[in-house]
Amino acid sequence: MDSMITAAARLLATGDLLGALKRVALRSDAPALALRGIAMAQLGDLPRAKVLLKTAARGFGAKEPVARARCLVAEAEIALVSRDLTWPAKTLTSAREVLEAHDDRLNAAHARHLEARRLLLIGHLDEAEGLLAQVDPAPLPPSLRTAHELVVGGIAIRRLRTNAARAALRRAKNSAREAGIPALEAEVEAVSQVLKTPAARLIGQGDERFLLLEEVEAVLTSGALVVDACRYVVRNGDELVSLSTRPVLFALARALAQNWPGDMSRNALVARAFRAKEADESHRARLRVEIGRLRGELHRIADVDATKRGFVLAPRRANEVVILAPPVEEQNGEILAFLADGEAWSSSALAIAIGASPRTVQRALDALAEAGKVQSFGRGPARRWTIPSLPGFPSTLLLPGPLPNE
Template identity: 45%
Template sequence: MSDISGANDSQDAAAVAAQLLAAGAPFDALQLVALREDAAALALRGIALAQIGDLERGIELLRRARARFADADKLAKARCILAEAEIRLALRDFRTASRLLAGLAGAFGDLQDRFNAAHAVLLEARLLMLTGRIGEAGQRLDTEMPLIMPASLRAAHLLLRAEIAARRARAQEAALLLADAVALAGDHAMLRAQAAALGEALERPVARTAGGRLLVLREVEELLASGALVLDLGRQVLGCDGIHVDFTGRPILLMLLQMLAEQCPSDVTRDTLVQRVFGAREVDEGYRNRLRVEMSRLRRHVGGTAAVRSTARGYRLVPLRGGDVVVLSPPIASPEARLLGLLSDGEAWSSFALAAALGASQRSVQRGLAALMREGQAGPVGDGRLRRWVARPLAGVTPNLLLVAATGTGDTKDMR
């Protein structure tokens, strides 16, 4: 009889610990499971330690728990995988997170666990956002979600939508979503902290005009709605009247467009374009042919926002709607502004994750990291394959909203 009573006590303690974790109280949860070694307790301890910040130890305990659960307990094993995937996102281990999340939402659906299925969808969307695929992240969140969800899960859902809206320069939409998320977060400390960070980000400068004026996100949104043709170098987007053309992963086209936009309405000579964009010391027919090919690609890519016209000397940019041309730069005056913006979200990044998020080669990322280290703005932690990079917090600016599409103000910490 005592054995049965003890088992029930253990189950009750695990249930209470799970509720505490869902409410964002990891220290209280740890007190209930700290000395236990059964599978459920190991999983709960792993999640609690991850919420506190000991991510590597959290992964270790979750893997031990997953191994101890019986093969027939597919739901418990799936929940361990989901929790590890969320930690991997916090560690910016995108490759492992992607592998763990593959098919997981569907698996939870088959197991009739709709809440964790919804949470898996949130993590998939966050992974897409962190790796620069903002459009796909928004589409993933449009997946049918349960009509009835825990308040913390609904708050996390709204926070992610708000962050995506902010990265699309939709300040008003982001603010409304954020207000709804705060109302749902209640006393959940981690969700409230995440909401507060995003709220502060919406009020900090996210861009700089050619004249040096700093703009907050609301002003960028107003500029995009004004009829002006806006080239946002931080987000790598050309926008006008609701049309947005993404230049992520197209560095040559972006450099050409930037040079034309900065000189508009004047033209830029072919020789200047070749020397600046291709780094040519001497301009020959081969480089001119290459320029013609890239300009043809640029014409197709700018779509209905602008035209690229040939002149006797070179090329010029013509806004199709006749408005002004405005070039916005990141508020951080540094060649590595986008890289520094990613690092400044407070998480530790591997060079591989940085390259994936920026759509750049690891070699170029490593050169940028070396430059930031020389300037004392970033530094490595760990050695070899475990090496990660962190940066000092940047006061007064919001670098993580400037990036092409990627990076967030932290990860959803509502571990389950």
């Protein structure tokens, strides 16, 4: 590597993007193209950066596997930032294995962090933790230590372990300050805002209030019977009953919890669960069947007792029943929650993250666009979706993934 490439690489590592570009802007060899691609990505010109990195990777070819693997890792990072979840994850894994085989530990660690960030984004927390467990952050430079702690903090946030998340973000902030890269410090600050932003609403006995993430954690460990409308489960301590695939049963559980300690009339339950304006005999018969099913699902933590006018929820151990709801509840709330990160998402990436079909997601995006809640730019495969203004709440509790204590 010649002195000009070395100088540009050093400037790039310190965040001096324009200084790096000045040294390689007129060159078209593979190393220069790779550095230009990384610089353009950091400046925000992602399409141009992708073209430069692809050209550089072809230029390096099979004769220079390490340099080619580094270009692939950079491409993977661009795909992650641009929320292109269709970019082949196996390619990143293969590139990381090449870097590890050639003892390029720093770039291999960076590749591993990117894999973990992708898994975190789509809610595969156990796999992300498994990747991080194989990385010792101590010998890494400050920028990579920051990336490591951001992923650790992100996993802790998803698992509602706020003390662990706060400690990881504190370490990330110190490492980012040591690295001296303003963009990295800004990223840490943006993630830290999740701990300061309402993450849910607590509803119980006619009262309703917003909760921070640490307060959500406290509610889940309080011993109360929690009807969790963020994850569609009913929970009492470590006992979890998932109703995510039983929407009618969950609607009944939530309606009963909202009226606790009082009962709820049969007509009101029919209206809530079946969306029927007037209850006839067929609705009442169906209600009896669904209540029986709900009793069967909740038998370990609660019963559903009949009263003269309807039914009442009767916890077996808990002294209180509360509802944990998202800060904003509306149709297609999951899509809005993912778009709340401020990034531009493709419809295919949203489908992967949510676990729905691309057609379903596209219909939802079209409906949200008609309502003025989302906007798109680009056409065809390059089309991306954003929200005009952030609704002010994190997607933490809406992301798929394991529950706390699982």
